[in-house]
Amino acid sequence: MALVLTDDQKMLQDAARDFIADASPVDEFRKLREAGKTRDPELWRQMAELGWSAVNIAEKYEGLQFGLTGLGLIVIEAGRHLVASPLSSTAAIGVSALNLGTSEDARQRLLPEIAAGQTLVxxxxxxxxxxxxxxxxxxxxxxxxxxxxxxxxxxxxxxxxxxxxxxxxxxxxxxxxxxxxxxxxxxxxxxxxxxxxxxxxxxxxxxxxxxxxxxxxxxxxxDGSEAGAIVETLIDIAAIVTACELYGCALQSFEDTVRYLTERKQFGRAIGSFQALQHRAAHAFCQLQLLYSVILDALDAAETIRPGLALAASHAKALANDTTDLVTNEAIQMHGGIGVTDELNIGLYLKRARVLRNLFGNTSYHWRRFARLSGY
Amino acid sequence: MSELDAFREDTRQWLEANCPESMRTVGRREDMVAPGRNQKFPSDDARIWFERMRDKGWTCPEFPSEYGGGGLDAAKAKVLRQEMQRLKCRAPLSDLGISMLGPALLEFGSEAQKAEHIPRIVRGEIRWCQGYSEPGAGSDLASVQCRAEDKGDHYLVNGTKIWTSFATESDWIFCLVRTDPDAPKRDGISFLLIDMETPGISIAPIQLISGDSEFCQVFFEDVKVPKKNMVYEANKGWTVAKGLLKHERKMISELSQDFIGGTLTLRQAADEYLGYDKNGKLKEPGLRAAITRHEMNMRAIELTAYRAHLEGLAGEPDSRIPLIMKYVSTTEFQVKDELMTELLGYRGLGWDDAYFSEEELKSSRSLLFNKSLTIAGGTNEVQLNIIAKRALDLPES
CATH class of the missing domain: 2.40.110.10 (Butyryl-CoA Dehydrogenase, subunit A, domain 2)
Known part of the structure; x- marks a missing residue:
């Protein structure tokens, strides 16, 4: 049942949620940024200790062999808190390159080091x-x-x-x-x-x-004739993992915005009581629910490398791009003036989301690819 | 073999043996079998298929067998649905009695009401229509004014109902009526069952932009309704109505395009009416992108419906998902109609002329008729109000 999480996956999701909210809230990202740094080695050491660097690595290479869906759930949580870490680049994409590749030597050499959190790709x-x-x-x-x-x-x-x-x-x-x-x-x-x-x-x-x-x-x-399929699968996985982080960004900025709608008062009442805003928030909620289904399906396709992975990946990335555009723009607009200040996190989500949108295919790229894969 | 596996095996064999070949294809709108005192069948096979299913109670598989239903539990009913889908069996009978009133009566009706009405629904003897909206009560449904006065041994009904589908062909109507004009508006409403042959009822079909007239206005003038026909309790009709509306929204969001539109798919239309460039891409890049977006949205909606189904099976349904399904699916159905119309060009705009094919005429009718999908059963705006309130906990506007 790919669209419903297993108990193990739910436990991992809860653990990720708790750890990240505690160890790396958005304030930590702000501190890094102020210091002119782009990573926190101590945080990655802790994440590796929790096994997250090893989630997508097979047991025989000292990994947890937990699969990409589990990793995707962690990436979603990381996206919610703007965690700057090698989770996507190394633990998801780098590891997938080695998993899919034909070099056993490279796997034996690097995967245990990656699992231990000592090597970045x-x-x-x-x-x-x-x-x-x-x-x-x-x-x-x-x-x-x-x-x-x-x-x-x-x-x-x-x-x-x-x-x-x-x-x-x-x-x-x-x-x-x-x-x-x-x-x-x-x-x-x-x-x-x-x-x-x-x-x-x-x-x-x-x-x-x-x-x-x-x-x-x-x-x-x-290399050779089999490289095309390997590369396509790898990029599909990368696009899906990127879609997960986009979803995390969108979800958190949406939840922050809904909270703001209930707190902010104008004309003597909470602005969330105005129908013009209610309808837009409700529409965004619908889009997020649809996106979540597509992402769970794509993660399953990536984990099992099933036929249709390419279509599921292009669907997930295009919809994640589109939905995150909608939600982050609405988040700023609904926050009003404070929404465009650096003080508020909403702007940080927008900035992250726009870069993620361009990584591994923008919206029109994936529309084109989806159409081609569908035969028109 | 488990009992469920054995049931699956038996069901499969029975369907193979009893479902006529011609009933194993996707049906069109006019192929639907409706019940009623003057029941007519689109074909002999449709009649045979209906009678065989009726005799097993499988027109209403989950209704209790004491009322003639199939008496299947949820697991067996699901097996039956799956096996019917596997063979592409059409529904043997379609009616508001099956999808809406029956479940509400089983939940809220008296023993006598169940005994009187449920077996007739199962056997397809009665066609039901719905009397909810009024000229002054659309989205604001709780402001219904159609009056039912307590006259001791009966209610006297005066007023009107509008947007009643197929009222001219229906035998009975279930209505929301006002029994207490002085109570706050939701507290003065009752749920009444009325025989359409009762003196004082008249019906006027409403012509729509599509040319169809399946929606009607129903007028009640001093209509006497026996008191036994009130469901649940006096002034508690809103509770029944709310339960029933859920069934209605679910039904509308599950309507398949095969029934509400033609059988032409966007892809087939693109092949036939637009064509491809030398790279194999649809000739119009803008339309190609719009079709892609639509197909992505439909796939997302289907995955979400499936996710909700699986979450339900796993015993952890997300109660927010049913709230969104009507809004997202009916909106996307209309996008499909618009894209189809663009693909067909002038041929998608035909009215009534030998110049156009049946599929082409269906496309233009569907474009027009389906504009009602985002209105009937709760407008998009009402749906968004509900999502804002119940899923997002936003304050009352």
Whole structure:
């Protein structure tokens, strides 16, 4: 019953809710931002201690083997409190790259370290201003012994500033129709140049330049004719996890707003008693309920890698983008003047949400993809 | 084999043996079998299918067997639904008595009322219609004015009801009437069952923008109604009505497009009326995006209905979900109609001319008729009021 949580999943969700609300409320994110930092290593150590870095890792690599739905539930809670952590970039997406990839060596080397919270991974996928893996041009030149030499530039890599390893999407020989190559690259490898980038959400991003970076055979996660399917699945998972965080952002800004509607008084009464606002809030509530169903379905599709994953992923990401746009905009408008101040959290949710919207596909990208997958 | 598995096996065999082939396809609106004193069947197979199901009480599978119903518990009723869906069996009988009044009578009716009415609902002998709205009581339903005066051995009813579907073809009507004009408005309402053949009742069909006239206005002039026909208690009709409205909203949100629209899907219409560019994309990028949004919304609604179903089975229903379903689904049905009309262009705007196909005419009728979906059974605005109050706990406006 994929649309209803199991008891174990509910326990994990409760634990995540309690821990995050206590250890990393939005004030903690504000402190990081004031200090000019984009991560809190101590917080990640605690999250790893709770096993969250290991949720999506199999037992034989010292993981909990709890599945992506469980991880998605944690990401939703993290989204609610604007937690700046490698949960998505490493525990969800980085781990999925290793899980899906063909290199057993890479799994044995990295997964136990990731599970222990000691290693961070970032997925370097985009090269342009918009996400569309079709336009990947980073060149992976075969080195003759099963490895590659990488040349190219990746931009706005989420978690790229602190990562120890990059999962880099390239094309064989850089040809537009070449097979994808998914390569694991050490952040300190020769020929890797990193430039940190600041976006409106005050998180960790970097642009990466690769110049004749050597990738050994063991570090090739996918290539040849099977790479296309692996890469598509990986990006689908990334889009779904990103949709989870968007949902968390939307849910919290909605709940904060509904509370404000009952507290704020104008014309001698709570503004939540005005029908103009009630109807808009009720409409947003409906959209959030619909989104939650789509996200649970997509998480199940990601966990089981079932046929239809691509459609479920594009549905989840497009709807999460759309609904979060609606809810965060309404949240600001319903708060009025205070809604556009830095003092209020609502603005922080909006800033995070707009970046998440562009990660792994904006709304029209996923509309197009959904239409293509549906055959029109 | 568990008892439920055995029931499934028996049910499957029985349906295979007894459901005529032609009843195993998606039906159109005119294929629905309605009950009544002057019952007519769209085909012989429809009659045979109805009679066989009726004899098992499976026109109303969950009604108690002492009143002729199927007497199935929830689990078995679900098995029956699943097996019928598997074979694509049509509903053998459709009526407000089955979907709305019957459940309300079983909950609130007297023993005598159940014994009188439930078996006739199961056997399809009576067609029921609903007398709720009045010209001055639409969204504000509790302000009904249709008066029922206590005359000792009977009630004397005077007033009018409007938007009564199929009143001209119905045998009985269940009505909200005012029995105490001095009480606060919700406290003076009673729930009355009235035989449409009673002297003093007249009916005027209302022509809609779609050209249909299934909605009627019903007039009551000194209509004498026996006191035994009052359900529950005098002045407690609002309680019955609220219970019944839930059934109505659920029914409207579950209406499938197959019944309320044509059988043409947006995809088929796109193939036939719009076509694709050389990359295999629909020719109009704007329409393509709009259709995508609609399909995403429909998929989200279906997943949410399924989630609610599973949550119910797991014993943890989220009571807020039923509140949203009517609003979101009827709104999206209308989006589909508009998209279909755009796809068909002029051919989706035909009125009554040999120039248009049956599907095309259905599309234009559906566009117009379905505008009532966001009004009937509680307007979108009333639904949003309810969500704001009950799901979000916002203060009274």
């Amino acid at each position: 970032a997925f370097a996928v985009d090269e342009l201003n918009h996400h569309d893996p079709q336009y990947t041009s980073t060149r992976a030149k075969p080195d003759g012994s099963g490895g590659y030499l990488l040349d190219g530039r990746k931009v706005f890599v989420s978690g790229g500033g602190h990562a120890d390893h990059y999962v880099v999407l390239a094309r064989e020989n850089g040809e537009p129709d070449g097979d994808f190559v998914l390569a694991l690259v050490d952040a300190g490898a020769k020929g890797v140049d990193k430039t940190k980038v600041q976006l409106i959400d005050s998180r960790d991003y970097a642009n990466l330049d690769f110049s004749e970076v050597a990738v050994s055979k063991d570090a090739v996660l996918a």
